[in-house]
Amino acid sequence: MNEWLIALSEEDATFLARVALAFVVCLGAVIGSFLNVCIYRIPLGQSVSRPRSHCFACGKTIPWYLNIPILSWFLLRGRCANCKSPISFRYPLVEALTALLFLLVFLMWGNPRLLALNPLQAPELIPFLWLFVASTVVNVMIDIDHRILLDRISLGGTLLALAVSAAFPILHGAMLWSQGLTASLIGGAAGFGLGFAIAWLGERIFLQDAFGFGDVKWLMLFGALFGWRGMLFVLMLAAFLGLLMGLGAALARRLRRAPAEEGPLAIPFGPALGAGALLWLFWGRWVLRALEALQAWALDHRQAVLLTLVPLLALASIWLLIRIRAIRRAALEEGLEPLPDGDAPDPERP
Ligand SMILES: [Zn+2]
Numbered sequence: 001m002n003e004w005l006i007a008l009s010e011e012d013a014t015f016l017a018r019v020a021l022a023f024v025v026c027l028g029a030v031i032g033s034f035l036n037v038c039i040y041r042i043p044l045g046q047s048v049s050r051p052r053s054h055c056f057a058c059g060k061t062i063p064w065y066l067n068i069p070i071l072s073w074f075l076l077r078g079r080c081a082n083c084k085s086p087i088s089f090r091y092p093l094v095e096a097l098t099a100l101l102f103l104l105v106f107l108m109w110g111n112p113r114l115l116a117l118n119p120l121q122a123p124e125l126i127p128f129l130w131l132f133v134a135s136t137v138v139n140v141m142i143d144i145d146h147r148i149l150l151d152r153i154s155l156g157g158t159l160l161a162l163a164v165s166a167a168f169p170i171l172h173g174a175m176l177w178s179q180g181l182t183a184s185l186i187g188g189a190a191g192f193g194l195g196f197a198i199a200w201l202g203e204r205i206f207l208q209d210a211f212g213f214g215d216v217k218w219l220m221l222f223g224a225l226f227g228w229r230g231m232l233f234v235l236m237l238a239a240f241l242g243l244l245m246g247l248g249a250a251l252a253r254r255l256r257r258a259p260a261e262e263g264p265l266a267i268p269f270g271p272a273l274g275a276g277a278l279l280w281l282f283w284g285r286w287v288l289r290a291l292e293a294l295q296a297w298a299l300d301h302r303q304a305v306l307l308t309l310v311p312l313l314a315l316a317s318i319w320l321l322i323r324i325r326a327i328r329r330a331a332l333e334e335g336l337e338p339l340p341d342g343d344a345p346d347p348e349r350p
Pocket of ligand 1: 055056057058059060080081082083084085
């Protein structure tokens with residue numbers, strides 16, 4: 001691909017690059033439109049191809065010219081053309097997000113003439129990474145709606161990641177197919193093992209299913225795709241994001257003075273895990289560089305770091321122990337049993 005681009009004039013190459021970028025954005029938006037169908041229909045056990053898209057309120061089939069990703073929603077001002085009932089803003093949001101993710105993958109792994117963001121140019125990985133970002137969007141949205149992470153994504157994705165690692169070992173920075181496959185196998189096993197340990201411990205410490213078996217299988221896919229180091233970073237980023245989301249939800253609840261009967265906050269971990277994986281995919285290199293810089297700085301200022309960090313860590317540990325006791329006591333008082341895998345908490349529970 002590079003060779004014939006070099007033979008072109010600078011002007012022609014720029015023009016072609018722009019055409020390619022526009023095409024990728026449109027492709028991402030169209031795929032995003034299909035993902036909306038998957039997110040709605042797969043958990044209900046419906047076919048994703050039939051029937052054609054229709055309005056949920058009046059049942060009228062949506063003609064193709066009113067089913068243009070992103071644009072149609074804004075042209076119709078978020079209402080059905082037939083019955084005027086509102087259409088969720090989530091539809092154009094998923095389409096725009098998918099278009100953005102497709103563009104990012106194309107820019108980072110694509111042709112260096114487009115935008116050299118990533119020293120690891122590997123256009124052959126683009127279709128698989130597109131598949132990965134699309135499946136991540138689906139899993140996050142379904143987890144928000146139903147507290148389910150799809151097996152066909154985590155298990156199917158792990159098998160595909162193993163095959164891609166053997167076919168394109170550059171995914172793991174390796175040259176030989178056996179090295180790529182080994183890195184992927186070790187990563188997948190590490191993801192499954194670590195996830196299983198966290199789920200087991202979480203259930204015993206918090207007496208609740210904080211990290212379900214769906215999360216374990218998804219972590220296995222991240223290991224097979226990113227290797228064990230990348231998997232660890234995804235988990236750490238997810239824990240950090242999950243903490244932020246939890247704090248945000250608790251704050252929002254306090255601000256609207258929610259009644260105490262609402263029970264404990266149950267936030268699915270899937271969105272944090274998916275966001276962590278995407279962060280690592282696109283910005284892992286920068287995360288590593290930032291950590292190296294931080295490490296160098298900490299080594300230069302050893303005493304100051306120790307003086308502030310040790311008391312902070314001690315305080316945080318005490319706070320964590322108090323929280324764990326409170327959560328355990330609340331769980332025991334409610335007679336809450338550990339939830340079965342992947343099920344939503346039962347609202348009818350006394
Ligand atoms: Zn309608």
